Amino acid sequence: xxxxxxxxxxxxxxxxxxxxxxxxxxxxxxxxxxxxxxxxxxxxxxxxxxxxxxxxxxxxxxxxxxxxxxxxxxxxxxxxxxxxxxxxxxxxxxxxxxxxxxxxxxxxxxxxxxxxxxxxxxxxxxxxxxxxxxxxxxxxxxxxxxxxxxxxxxxxxxxxxxxxxxxxxxxxxxxxxxxxxxxxxxxxxxxxxxxxxxxxxxxxxxxxxxxxxxxxxxxxxxxxxxxxxxxxxxxxxxxxxxxxxxxxxxxxxxxxxxxxxxxxxxxxxxxxxxxxxxxxxxxxxxxxxxxxxxxxxxxxxxxxxxxxxxxxxxxxxxxxxxxxxxxxxxxxxxxxxxxxxxxxxxxxxxxxxxxxxxxxxxxxxxxxxxxxxxxxxxxxxxxxxxxxxxxxxxxxxxxxxxxxxxxxxxxxxxxxxxxxxxxxxxxxxxxxxxxxxxxxxxxxxxxxxxxxxxxxxxxxxxxxxxxxxxxxxxxxxxxxxxxxxxxxxxxxxxxxxxxxxxxxxxxxxxxxxxxxxxxxxxxxxxxxxxxxxxxxxxxxxxxxxxxxxxxxxxxxxxxxxxxxxxxxxxxxxxxxxxxxxxxxx
Amino acid sequence: xxxxxxxxxxxxxxxxxxxxxxxxxxxxxxxxxxxxxxxxxxxxxxxxxxxxxxxxxxxxxxxxxxxxxxxxxxxxxxxxxxxxxxxxxxxxxxxxxxxxxxxxxxxxxxxxxxxxxxxxxxxxxxxxxxxxxxxxxxxxxxxxxxxxxxxxxxxxxxxxxxxxxxxxxxxxxxxxxxxxxxxxxxxxx
Numbered sequence: 001x002x003x004x005x006x007x008x009x010x011x012x013x014x015x016x017x018x019x020x021x022x023x024x025x026x027x028x029x030x031x032x033x034x035x036x037x038x039x040x041x042x043x044x045x046x047x048x049x050x051x052x053x054x055x056x057x058x059x060x061x062x063x064x065x066x067x068x069x070x071x072x073x074x075x076x077x078x079x080x081x082x083x084x085x086x087x088x089x090x091x092x093x094x095x096x097x098x099x100x101x102x103x104x105x106x107x108x109x110x111x112x113x114x115x116x117x118x119x120x121x122x123x124x125x126x127x128x129x130x131x132x133x134x135x136x137x138x139x140x141x142x143x144x145x146x147x148x149x150x151x152x153x154x155x156x157x158x159x160x161x162x163x164x165x166x167x168x169x170x171x172x173x174x175x176x177x178x179x180x181x182x183x184x185x186x187x188x189x190x191x192x193x194x195x196x197x198x199x200x201x202x203x204x205x206x207x208x209x210x211x212x213x214x215x216x217x218x219x220x221x222x223x224x225x226x227x228x229x230x231x232x233x234x235x236x237x238x239x240x241x242x243x244x245x246x247x248x249x250x251x252x253x254x255x256x257x258x259x260x261x262x263x264x265x266x267x268x269x270x271x272x273x274x275x276x277x278x279x280x281x282x283x284x285x286x287x288x289x290x291x292x293x294x295x296x297x298x299x300x301x302x303x304x305x306x307x308x309x310x311x312x313x314x315x316x317x318x319x320x321x322x323x324x325x326x327x328x329x330x331x332x333x334x335x336x337x338x339x340x341x342x343x344x345x346x347x348x349x350x351x352x353x354x355x356x357x358x359x360x361x362x363x364x365x366x367x368x369x370x371x372x373x374x375x376x377x378x379x380x381x382x383x384x385x386x387x388x389x390x391x392x393x394x395x396x397x398x399x400x401x402x403x404x405x406x407x408x409x410x411x412x413x414x415x416x417x418x419x420x421x422x423x424x425x426x427x428x429x430x431x432x433x434x435x436x437x438x439x440x441x442x443x444x445x446x447x448x449x450x451x452x453x454x455x456x457x458x459x460x461x462x463x464x465x466x467x468x469x470x471x472x473x474x475x476x477x478x479x480x481x482x483x484x485x486x487x488x489x490x491x492x493x494x495x496x497x498x499x500x501x502x503x504x505x506x507x508x509x510x511x512x513x514x515x516x517x518x519x520x521x522x523x524x525x526x527x528x529x530x531x532x533x534x535x536x537x538x539x540x541x542x543x544x545x546x547x548x549x550x551x552x553x554x555x556x557x558x559x560x561x562x563x564x565x566x567x568x569x570x571x572x573x574x575x576x577x578x579x580x581x582x583x584x585x
Numbered sequence: 586x587x588x589x590x591x592x593x594x595x596x597x598x599x600x601x602x603x604x605x606x607x608x609x610x611x612x613x614x615x616x617x618x619x620x621x622x623x624x625x626x627x628x629x630x631x632x633x634x635x636x637x638x639x640x641x642x643x644x645x646x647x648x649x650x651x652x653x654x655x656x657x658x659x660x661x662x663x664x665x666x667x668x669x670x671x672x673x674x675x676x677x678x679x680x681x682x683x684x685x686x687x688x689x690x691x692x693x694x695x696x697x698x699x700x701x702x703x704x705x706x707x708x709x710x711x712x713x714x715x716x717x718x719x720x721x722x723x724x725x726x727x728x729x730x731x732x733x734x735x736x737x738x739x740x741x742x743x744x745x746x747x748x749x750x751x752x753x754x755x756x757x758x759x760x761x762x763x764x765x766x767x768x769x770x771x772x773x774x
Contacts, residue, residue, distance in 0.1 A: 010613075116624065116626060176619065247645045247646040331651045334667070335670070337698060338689045338690055338695035339633075339695075340633035344631075378688075545692060550686050
């Protein structure tokens with residue numbers, strides 16, 4: 001493959017580089033659901049919307065299937081998602097592995113070692129092994145772009161979907177890349193081929209044989225892939241590594257010999273055996289699970305890995321200096337200081353909702369989104385959070401286990417985008433299986449946590465078009481919910497009344513709690529100020545945990561005028577009129 | 586030259602991302618190899634955030650290790666204390682003298698440490714700045730971070746013109762003038 005040089009070198013975020021790689025590779029269709037740390041891939045792909053159709057799908061399963069359809073039709077297609085999104089997409093993914101591709105098909109899966117923004121720390125390489133799919137792992141933005149292009153070539157050569165695996169540190173780091181022109185790939189002809197594309201038992205049995213053949217071919221050819229690199233230096237220490245940990249190895253062990261793997265599944269066995277035979281002591285440095293290590297050891301090669309390195313969190317050069325070189329580093333211990341966990345923003349409508357639920361001593365079966373932050377003190381409303389869409393079904397499970405009275409002081413909590421993602425399925429289940437619970441759809445009209453992406457409920461597409469906005473209320477009605485109310489998140493009295501009324505009913509209820517995300521609400525509201533001589537030091541305004549309000553040593557409060565978003569929640573809660581809009585007098 | 590290691594620490598929403606991008610842009614314009622590491626997603630929501638900027642002839646890892654930072658730009662006192670041990674011997678610790686209580690402090694589960702700047706000054710080369718006050722004098726509290734950057738610029742080897750160029754290229758067009766003014770204030774503090 002040859003590209004015409006554009007001789008332009010610029011700095012790019014890892015995710016931006018993947019988007020550019022897709023563009024240069026001639027991709028025509030991209031589908032995704034937002035999820036940290038993968039979101040910026042799609043946000044950058046739309047820079048090339050003249051050449052690439054890109055969408056936010058309602059969830060990752062749909063996104064994967066859209067990409068599969070595009071591939072079957074004969075064009076290069078990509079799906080991107082975070083690691084837990086791959087679980088949602090696992091069903092099509094495991095089977096398209098058998099089908100193979102027509103146009104090249106690439107899944108970008110973004111893992112999150114260290115759990116910066118996720119509910120677990122799973123390793124996509126394990127999923128890929130189970131699905132028998134090849135995995136490429138770049139180390140910086142330049143490789144992110146080039147490996148993405150190589151992934152499409154591999155996909156077509158070996159008739160397989162290919163996974164490009166990134167991690168948060170790669171996805172959200174910027175480094176230099178060289179830009180090339182787009183290679184226009186001619187659409188492959190579509191020819192009906194049921195034996196390959198209709199996965200019923202008889203066909204799938206035969207396809208499984210092809211999967212084994214292709215895996216063996218990749219194991220054999222992999223040793224010569226240009227994305228692997230042997231850096232032979234001092235042979236006392238040899239390190240097998242890949243991805244971001246490669247950079248830590250370079251930093252900590254500049255003189256060691258290194259086998260940098262670009263393909264981490266299936267492993268290029270010959271290359272690894274050759275390298276191992278040339279070094280005295282072999283170390284395997286990989287974040288998260290011992291995927292490379294266990295296989296290498298199973299071949300009878302002596303190596304050290306997780307005996308001295310963790311399966312949790314991110315690595316660093318200092319960690320390797322300590323573990324491998326046994327260096328005593330002169331590092332001052334970190335100061336013991338209060339933690340600063342993420343919190344709901346000032347003016348966030350969820351805070352208002354939670355202030356009401358907290359007052360009513362309601363338990364929340366929660367879900368994934370900013371509103372998960374309602375689990376921590378002082379709000380402490382969210383009792384459970386499993387995965388996207390789980391809140392509604394968990395509440396249903398509790399009711400079926402313990403009876404309807406058990407959940408009279410419970411609600412399910414879910415955001416608008418998460419409801420579209422998979423929550424709607426769970427609500428169907430409640431209606432179908434005669435539940436009585438109450439579901440609060442916290443509708444801030446955006447996918448907020450990931451940085452404000454659109455969804456089917458917002459009426460805007462990723463391509464920037466104004467599209468049919470799915471009406472949440474009509475949708476709920478359509479699937480058979482009889483009790484639906486819509487309230488303003490900042491109307492505390494109305495919300496309290498609704499929750500009490502709906503929870504008393506022996507039928508499924510939905511309360512749509514509406515108010516735009518505070519970060520998107522551009523209407524400039526006057527901030528609120530405290531009137532100290534009216535303050536009775538009761539602490540009511542402090543209860544919802546607004547970061548703009550602090551307690552003075554004398555028990556009165558102070559509102560930080562640069563943080564206050566003017567939502568008025570504190571003023572609504574104050575019984576003594578001690579909080580007023582600035583300039584109200 | 587061996588890589589220069591800069592850290593920008595603060596509270597999610599204070600503009601660490603913009604500041605690191607200005608700094609990264611400047612290093613690129615000056616012909617260096619550059620790596621930046623940023624924080625997106627949940628941690629941005631009022632949590633403790635740290636971004637790394639490394640530049641030099643060749644940079645491998647995108648993070649700054651403990652004991653290796655040449656300059657730490659802290660937008661908040663407690664965050665300065667949290668990350669101070671990343672500073673190398675002789676490194677500069679620029680602290681915006683602002684207090685933002687983290688939730689454990691707000692709810693009374695923890696205490697905000699007293700005398701952070703005084704105590705850090707005993708161990709490190711600390712440069713305190715009251716950027717919020719200066720920004721309010723300018724009539725726009727949001728640009729406090731660029732004032733802090735202006736102070737930090739005194740400890741880096743770029744000219745004011747180079748800084749102005751990159752600010753023009755990085756900040757939204759409407760805010761170029763106010764950001765340049767803010768930088769100028771910090772640069773002469």
